[in-house]
Amino acid sequence: MKAYNLLKKHYEKIHNLNHMSSIVYCDQQSFMPKGSSTARANAMAEFGVLLHEISTDAKIADLINNAENENLDFIQKASLREIKRVYNQETVLPASLVKAQSLANSKCSHAWGDQRVTNDWKGFLPNLEEVLNLSREEASIRSASNNLSAYDSLLDMYEPGVKTKDLDIIFNDLKSWLPDLTQNVIEKQKSYTYEEDTNTYDINKQKELGIKVMKHLGFDFNKGRVDTSNHPFCGGVPEDVRITTRYDENDFISSLMGIVHETGHASYEQNLPSAYVSLPLGHARSMGIHESQSLFFEMQLGRSSEFLESIRPLIIETFGNKTIFELDNLNKIYTRVQKSKIRVDADEVTYASHIMLRYEIEKDLINKKIQARDIPELWDIKMKEYLDIDNKGDYKNGCMQDVHWTEGLFGYFPSYTLGSLTAAQLFSRLKIEKPNINESIKNGNLAEVREFLKKNIWDKASIYETNELMIQATGEVLNTKHFKEHLESRYL
Amino acid sequence: MKAYNLLKKHYEKIHNLNHMSSIVYCDQQSFMPKGSSTARANAMAEFGVLLHEISTDAKIADLINNAENENLDFIQKASLREIKRVYNQETVLPASLVKAQSLANSKCSHAWGDQRVTNDWKGFLPNLEEVLNLSREEASIRSASNNLSAYDSLLDMYEPGVKTKDLDIIFNDLKSWLPDLTQNVIEKQKSYTYEEDTNTYDINKQKELGIKVMKHLGFDFNKGRVDTSNHPFCGGVPEDVRITTRYDENDFISSLMGIVHETGHASYEQNLPSAYVSLPLGHARSMGIHESQSLFFEMQLGRSSEFLESIRPLIIETFGNKTIFELDNLNKIYTRVQKSKIRVDADEVTYASHIMLRYEIEKDLINKKIQARDIPELWDIKMKEYLDIDNKGDYKNGCMQDVHWTEGLFGYFPSYTLGSLTAAQLFSRLKIEKPNINESIKNGNLAEVREFLKKNIWDKASIYETNELMIQATGEVLNTKHFKEHLESRYL
Numbered sequence: 016m017k018a019y020n021l022l023k024k025h026y027e028k029i030h031n032l033n034h035m036s037s038i039v040y041c042d043q044q045s046f047m048p049k050g051s052s053t054a055r056a057n058a059m060a061e062f063g064v065l066l067h068e069i070s071t072d073a074k075i076a077d078l079i080n081n082a083e084n085e086n087l088d089f090i091q092k093a094s095l096r097e098i099k100r101v102y103n104q105e106t107v108l109p110a111s112l113v114k115a116q117s118l119a120n121s122k123c124s125h126a127w128g129d130q131r132v133t134n135d136w137k138g139f140l141p142n143l144e145e146v147l148n149l150s151r152e153e154a155s156i157r158s159a160s161n162n163l164s165a166y167d168s169l170l171d172m173y174e175p176g177v178k179t180k181d182l183d184i185i186f187n188d189l190k191s192w193l194p195d196l197t198q199n200v201i202e203k204q205k206s207y208t209y210e211e212d213t214n215t216y217d218i219n220k221q222k223e224l225g226i227k228v229m230k231h232l233g234f235d236f237n238k239g240r241v242d243t244s245n246h247p248f249c250g251g252v253p254e255d256v257r258i259t260t261r262y263d264e265n266d267f268i269s270s271l272m273g274i275v276h277e278t279g280h281a282s283y284e285q286n287l288p289s290a291y292v293s294l295p296l297g298h299a300r301s302m303g304i305h306e307s308q309s310l311f312f313e314m315q316l317g318r319s320s321e322f323l324e325s326i327r328p329l330i331i332e333t334f335g336n337k338t339i340f341e342l343d344n345l346n347k348i349y350t351r352v353q354k355s356k357i358r359v360d361a362d363e364v365t366y367a368s369h370i371m372l373r374y375e376i377e378k379d380l381i382n383k384k385i386q387a388r389d390i391p392e393l394w395d396i397k398m399k400e401y402l403d404i405d406n407k408g409d410y411k412n413g414c415m416q417d418v419h420w421t422e423g424l425f426g427y428f429p430s431y432t433l434g435s436l437t438a439a440q441l442f443s444r445l446k447i448e449k450p451n452i453n454e455s456i457k458n459g460n461l462a463e464v465r466e467f468l469k470k471n472i473w474d475k476a477s478i479y480e481t482n483e484l485m486i487q488a489t490g491e492v493l494n495t496k497h498f499k500e501h502l503e504s505r506y507l
Numbered sequence: 508m509k510a511y512n513l514l515k516k517h518y519e520k521i522h523n524l525n526h527m528s529s530i531v532y533c534d535q536q537s538f539m540p541k542g543s544s545t546a547r548a549n550a551m552a553e554f555g556v557l558l559h560e561i562s563t564d565a566k567i568a569d570l571i572n573n574a575e576n577e578n579l580d581f582i583q584k585a586s587l588r589e590i591k592r593v594y595n596q597e598t599v600l601p602a603s604l605v606k607a608q609s610l611a612n613s614k615c616s617h618a619w620g621d622q623r624v625t626n627d628w629k630g631f632l633p634n635l636e637e638v639l640n641l642s643r644e645e646a647s648i649r650s651a652s653n654n655l656s657a658y659d660s661l662l663d664m665y666e667p668g669v670k671t672k673d674l675d676i677i678f679n680d681l682k683s684w685l686p687d688l689t690q691n692v693i694e695k696q697k698s699y700t701y702e703e704d705t706n707t708y709d710i711n712k713q714k715e716l717g718i719k720v721m722k723h724l725g726f727d728f729n730k731g732r733v734d735t736s737n738h739p740f741c742g743g744v745p746e747d748v749r750i751t752t753r754y755d756e757n758d759f760i761s762s763l764m765g766i767v768h769e770t771g772h773a774s775y776e777q778n779l780p781s782a783y784v785s786l787p788l789g790h791a792r793s794m795g796i797h798e799s800q801s802l803f804f805e806m807q808l809g810r811s812s813e814f815l816e817s818i819r820p821l822i823i824e825t826f827g828n829k830t831i832f833e834l835d836n837l838n839k840i841y842t843r844v845q846k847s848k849i850r851v852d853a854d855e856v857t858y859a860s861h862i863m864l865r866y867e868i869e870k871d872l873i874n875k876k877i878q879a880r881d882i883p884e885l886w887d888i889k890m891k892e893y894l895d896i897d898n899k900g901d902y903k904n905g906c907m908q909d910v911h912w913t914e915g916l917f918g919y920f921p922s923y924t925l926g927s928l929t930a931a932q933l934f935s936r937l938k939i940e941k942p943n944i945n946e947s948i949k950n951g952n953l954a955e956v957r958e959f960l961k962k963n964i965w966d967k968a969s970i971y972e973t974n975e976l977m978i979q980a981t982g983e984v985l986n987t988k989h990f991k992e993h994l995e996s997r998y999l
Binding site: 028031032034035036038039041042046047048049050051053054055057058059060061062065235236237238239240252254255 | 520523524526527528530531533534538539540541542543545546547549550551552553554557727728729730731732734744746747
């Protein structure tokens with residue numbers, strides 16, 4: 016196992032160097048003074064070049080070839096599979112394309128900032144076309160190397176092993192019932208009466224509450240921390256996980272749910288097996304599985320009546336008793352469903368419709384069935400069909416609202432919905448294994464929740480591919496059944 | 508200038524990579540959770556190896572040789588001189604010695620932690636002997652390479668161009684008057700009456716006051732910040748300077764003076780010429796000049812009656828009015844002189860005696876005139892002579908109190924006193940150039956102070972060697988006259 020061991024050593028080096036850039040990135044988002052941004056950008060770029068050289072070192076290819084002839088055990092074989100996947104992804108594109116993409120993507124997303132504000136689709140289109148053409152070129156090169164279809168070869172970057180045919184089954188199924196279900200929920204909620212939250216909440220007290228809830232959820236403060244940034248994220252390294260949120264004096268619920276969401280991501284990272292921490296094998300399985308952990312925490316657990324009941328005393332202890340903290344009232348605020356043009360404002364019922372629409376469009380864009388100029392018309396049709404919203408002419412709150420396509424991130428959107436479905440399927444399985452789980456959650460006992468996720472997801476890192484992981488955890492491949500049942504039971 | 512330009516490019520790379528490790532170091536001191544320390548140490552070590560490889564790349568030697576035959580202007584010649592100095596310092600030691608030192612130094616300083624507590628000189632001595640032997644070996648190699656004496660070759664690491672003969676003049680002079688002066692000040696202060704500070708001060712309010720005083724001193728918060736750490740320091744990079752302090756509820760003065768001190772270091776760093784920021788030429792001149800800036804801020808400026816008067820309103824605005832904030836009372840607290848066994852607790856009158864003692868001992872240690880086992884006896888004799896303190900048998904508050912020698916840092920101590928003298932000499936010159944400077948300081952106008960330092964020290968970075976820098980700034984080489992006058996005028 017000489018070659019395999021040399022590979023391991025090389026990836027330890029990469030892991031250590033990634034540690035440096037991860038911490039510097041967190042500093043940049045939370046602590047860096049504004050005037051240092053140019054020096055920081057230069058430092059990060061220099062380090063990025065160095066790290067890229069080390070990650071794409073030709074000796075890795077030789078070692079992979081030699082290791083394939085070595086006598087490896089099950090774990091080592093899985094490890095080699097993941098090294099190969101990551102290495103191929105990083106090396107397959109010619110430097111000229113990477114550079115052209117980097118230029119086109121930053122040109123497009125930079126200009127997008129202003130163009131979005133002025134609703135300037137015409138100005139945006141030529142930039143987007145350039146980004147799309149390069150992404151199509153990327154897809155064709157990746158596709159030739161991994162024998163996947165064009166769109167699947169991009170999807171594979173975020174969801175290894177997931178294919179268009181799997182997604183088509185999922186989204187076609189969603190399409191058949193989600194628009195009606197959404198309409199029914201909204202009709203039902205029309206009759207709800209509850210008190211709106213008009214209080215203001217001290218930011219420092221909100222921070223205190225956030226930390227209390229993170230502790231309740233099992234976040235390990237010995238190996239992580241929470242800070243503030245403009246856009247909430249979970250970063251750092253498994254040995255030092257940094258989450259962030261932002262605070263709004265008029266809305267403590269949004270920052271609190273942000274914290275619960277990121278604590279889901281963080282729990283996954285903090286509990287990845289330490290024996291493989293420096294290997295691709297030890298990384299999170301996929302974007303979708305990562306998102307399933309944050310959505311498990313935020314949606315399945317965090318917005319459940321039982322969880323709210325368990326953290327209500329912490330809320331009251333922090334802010335004093337208020338009438339809006341009455342359980343039924345909190346429940347109604349936490350599960351309000353509203354149709355909206357904006358994806359990031361969407362609740363768990365309407366969110367999948369936003370993704371469905373984007374998936375259908377980006378798939379056809381990469382497969383060259385439609386062109387960038389066709390996007391607005393398709394957007395309008397689908398918004399009407401899935402959410403009954405008239406989006407005509409309102410590009411800035413329509414097809415120009417997201418940063419993903421401007422940065423060439425085609426194939427990324429489906430992960431959000433895969434995360435929702437996975438979270439629901441896992442929670443459904445947990446309820447079968449532990450019939451009294453809701454009672455435990457209500458009583459503030461999350462040990463069984465964490466054990467279940469640890470055993471089925473966290474401990475397994477990237478040892479199995481996604482389908483196998485889901486079968487081992489839930490007895491079936493990913494499907495929409497449990498998500499549908501979850502929405503019906505919570506909202507109808 | 509092809510070779511010189513290639514050198515410049517290489518040092519830009521090093522500067523960018525140093526940025527990464529500087530920010531990660533700051534994170535480690537202020538933010539890192541405890542449980543992440545092993546992963547962090549591995550990451551820093553890995554990065555250190557990489558950075559060392561790049562800094563000692565053999566191609567630098569070739570480029571230096573070629574650049575020496577190029578047609579360089581004055582600045583480029585100075586830049587090449589500094590590159591040569593830094594490169595030689597980094598490359599002259601064989602890797603085997605560096606490794607042996609690293610092991611011996613960490614063994615010694617690790618064991619010292621406990622040995623100091625238990626006053627265990629006998630246990631400490633063999634470790635220190637090992638460290639000393641390796642430092643002597645280092646000195647002999649450096650000495651052969653730069654034609655300096657053994658001790659001077661170590662001194663040159665911290666104080667380029669300063670030699671034993673310069674220090675002997677300075678310390679012999681100090682020895683001739685400082686012990687008497689100290690005694691006279693203490694006698695004089697015996698008759699002082701003032702109110703001791705028995706209040707407690709909210710830490711958040713202390714932080715607010717610190718920020719107000721930093722703004723008053725001209726710290727640029729657009730390119731830096733202040734945080735908390737166990738040991739105050741000034742770190743980061745010139746484009747993003749991080750200072751830290753620690754807070755004590757019972758003593759706001761100590762954290763405030765810590766902040767004033769570090770703001771002196773930070774002002775130097777923030778104002779180094781941006782055109783040379785990535786070159787050795789653009790770095791601070793020496794440890795002594797760096798310390799002169801912090802001591803200028805803390806001692807010359809910060810503890811002056813005029814400065815205290817200018818920040819008194821900020822103190823009262825922050826904590827409310829208290830009787831101890833009466834100006835005469837504050838003055839007396841801020842300029843109290845006490846003989847102490849402990850260097851880091853010393854005031855500006857007694858501090859130099861602590862350094863004098865260490866300088867005399869470490870010089871003879873490196874020059875093999877005495878052995879490590881002779882230290883305690885010499886320590887006792889000199890403590891008696893310079894500070895009239897009986898230190899016999901109290902190793903932990905005597906020769907075992909500092910971390911410097913345990914880590915092989917011989918040649919570092921003199922920088923503290925060079926800093927004190929330089930600060931006094933600069934302030935004395937400033938008073939000649941701006942006779943009303945004390946009035947300006949009292950009125951809260953520090954523009955002339957900063958202009959003077961910027962013009963004479965900050966703008967010049969490492970363009971000139973120390974003697975030339977001092978002559979240009981003050982018309983004379985460094986001497987003890989101004990420091991003596993300063994102490995006499997403030998304390999007698």
